[in-house]
Amino acid sequence: MSENFDVIVIGGGPGGYVCAIRAAQLGLKAAVIEGRGALGGTCTNVGCIPSKALLQSSHLVDEANHAFAAHGIIVGKVEVDLAKMMARKDDVVKQNTTGIEFLLKKNKVAYLKGWGRISKAARDAHEVTVKDDAGKETAYVAKYVVLATGSDVTPLPGVTIDEKQVVSSTGALVLHKIPKSLVVIGAGVIGLEMGSVWRRLGAEVTVVEFLDVILPPMDGEVRKQMQRILEKQGMKFKLGHKVTAAKPGKDGVEVTIEPAKGGAAEKINAEVVLVAIGRRAYTQGVGLDVAGVTADKRGFVTVDDHFQTNVEGIFAIGDVIGGQMLAHKAEDEGVACAEILSGHASHINYDAIAGVVYTWPEVAGIGKTEEQLKEAGIAYNVGKFPFTANGRARANGDTDGFAKILADAKTDRVLGCHIVGPAAGDLIMEVAVAMEFGASSEDIARTCHAHPQLGEVVKEAALAADKRALHI
Numbered sequence: 001m002s003e004n005f006d007v008i009v010i011g012g013g014p015g016g017y018v019c020a021i022r023a024a025q026l027g028l029k030a031a032v033i034e035g036r037g038a039l040g041g042t043c044t045n046v047g048c049i050p051s052k053a054l055l056q057s058s059h060l061v062d063e064a065n066h067a068f069a070a071h072g073i074i075v076g077k078v079e080v081d082l083a084k085m086m087a088r089k090d091d092v093v094k095q096n097t098t099g100i101e102f103l104l105k106k107n108k109v110a111y112l113k114g115w116g117r118i119s120k121a122a123r124d125a126h127e128v129t130v131k132d133d134a135g136k137e138t139a140y141v142a143k144y145v146v147l148a149t150g151s152d153v154t155p156l157p158g159v160t161i162d163e164k165q166v167v168s169s170t171g172a173l174v175l176h177k178i179p180k181s182l183v184v185i186g187a188g189v190i191g192l193e194m195g196s197v198w199r200r201l202g203a204e205v206t207v208v209e210f211l212d213v214i215l216p217p218m219d220g221e222v223r224k225q226m227q228r229i230l231e232k233q234g235m236k237f238k239l240g241h242k243v244t245a246a247k248p249g250k251d252g253v254e255v256t257i258e259p260a261k262g263g264a265a266e267k268i269n270a271e272v273v274l275v276a277i278g279r280r281a282y283t284q285g286v287g288l289d290v291a292g293v294t295a296d297k298r299g300f301v302t303v304d305d306h307f308q309t310n311v312e313g314i315f316a317i318g319d320v321i322g323g324q325m326l327a328h329k330a331e332d333e334g335v336a337c338a339e340i341l342s343g344h345a346s347h348i349n350y351d352a353i354a355g356v357v358y359t360w361p362e363v364a365g366i367g368k369t370e371e372q373l374k375e376a377g378i379a380y381n382v383g384k385f386p387f388t389a390n391g392r393a394r395a396n397g398d399t400d401g402f403a404k405i406l407a408d409a410k411t412d413r414v415l416g417c418h419i420v421g422p423a424a425g426d427l428i429m430e431v432a433v434a435m436e437f438g439a440s441s442e443d444i445a446r447t448c449h450a451h452p453q454l455g456e457v458v459k460e461a462a463l464a465a466d467k468r469a470l471h472i
């Protein structure tokens with residue numbers, strides 16, 4: 001007889017495993033199905049965690065090459081043991097995936113190993129079949145099914161990813177050799193983070209971007225500043241260009257690019273090409289058709305305000321429903337979905353989800369950009385403060401960037417914050433809390449900030465929104 005659960009989550013990424021843990025905390029009998037052989041999803045296995053491990057290692061290389069001397073630290077020629085760097089990264093991933101397995105056990109969540117598909121949709125008793133590595137199929141029944149199957153790389157027509165010479169982010173995390181040259185297609189988050197890793201390790205990096213700007217959804221001023229900083233670091237940009245072909249051969253990959261608006265084609269040669277033009281919903285084999293679950297034109301599963309699909313009792317969260325494709329957004333949706341399934345009220349404030357790019361300096365943004373406020377016709381005040389005027393940033397020797405706060409001109413409520421600078425991703429979190437509490441820029445300005453801290457830039461930006469910054 002099939003084992004019964006209150007909720008079965010398909011997909012063990014940050015959305016799925018967190019959803020199951022929260023459901024179990026609230027008294028539901030929960031299971032997670034995961035097919036890749038390790039928990040944590042894209043994020044832990046081939047995304048957030050391994051990329052941050054390599055960003056940290058390569059940042060240290062960069063510091064040793066470019067920052068130590070100013071501190072009076074003399075090192076000889078810096079050498080990179082790439083195999084060791086990669087082994088460390090793999091170990092970090094392992095610690096995280098096994099940690100998640102422990103968390104499931106601790107919360108009495110069943111971990112069902114294999115690929116899951118909805119085999120029968122029936123009100124209050126949906127059937128999910130799991131196929132394990134040996135090909136054995138087992139059916140389970142649940143009142144609720146949560147689809148948390150995540151996302152996959154968007155392919156580029158004319159470019160075949162072989163994960164050797166032409167790689168996706170997954171291949172870019174496991175290169176065995178530092179390439180002499182790397183062409184990155186797409187100046188989005190993955191392109192700039194993985195481009196930074198390999199540039200710091202010595203590759204010549206050229207980023208080809210379809211639009212005329214890098215990091216398209218970010219605040220305009222932030223984008224421009226970040227482009228200048230990355231160019232200063234040696235990254236090259238071909239903006240307003242599209243890649244029409246990438247031909248791998250003995251001597252590398254021949255990449256053909258054309259101006260996006262039309263014009264003569266150009267060829268660039270690179271040892272490795274990284275395709276990073278976005279991600280799309282992953283729903284292959286999960287049985288959307290069997291269940292009658294609908295997706296939008298782009299393949300994202302459609303849900304209502306309570307994460308329920310068009311089929312009663314079948315829910316979806318995380319990357320597979322689109323929106324900001326971020327691990328913390330997936331996690332929060334997992335929590336909210338579990339709380340709703342347990343009969344509680346829960347919701348997500350999508351206006352207060354920070355996006356962070358882990359280059360150095362980092363880029364972080366939350367809420368509205370200036371462009372969005374202008375388009376919506378909302379009057380706002382801007383407060384800006386540069387890291388060059390922050391004592392701690394000077395002490396650290398890390399003065400690139402600024403913090404900018406956007407506040408409603410009438411009410412002073414914080415509408416957005418955008419930071420380029422050291423640890424921008426950590427600094428923006430106080431603004432996230434402030435926005436959750438509906439704070440004004442004056443609330444931030446009147447909050448005593450410890451000195452000397454990088455976070456004082458946020459306070460000074462809040463003061464600047466009322467034209468009363470103190471340290472500039």
Ligand code: FAD
Pocket residue numbers: 010011012013014015016033034035036040041042043044046047048049051114115116117148149150151169170190282284285286317318319320325326327328329330358
């Ligand atoms: P996923 O993490 O994609 O998990 C889905 C899981 O479901 C997968 O493990 C998959 O194997 C499994 N699955 C799919 N179908 C089935 C099935 N039928 N049966 C069983 N299992 C199935 N986000 C951040 O917030 N910060 C970052 O720093 C960051 N860095 C990133 C770096 C890279 C290189 C990439 C690619 C992404 C990064 N992201 C980052 C994005 C982040 O990884 C995703 O937003 C997040 O993983 C989405 O979580 P999820 O649970 O929705 O899906």
Ligand code: NAD
Pocket residue numbers: 156185186187188189190191193208209210211214215216241242243276277278279324325326355356357358
């Ligand atoms: P992205 O959407 O961030 O950037 C893709 C870029 O490629 C865009 O600038 C787009 O204009 C460009 N592009 C699209 N088609 C193109 C073409 N044909 N030629 C040239 N350029 C083209 O996507 P990504 O960088 O692949 O990342 C995927 C997802 O993963 C993102 O949604 C992101 O949120 C998530 N992610 C997050 C983090 C983080 O939070 N630090 C890190 C990595 C990935």
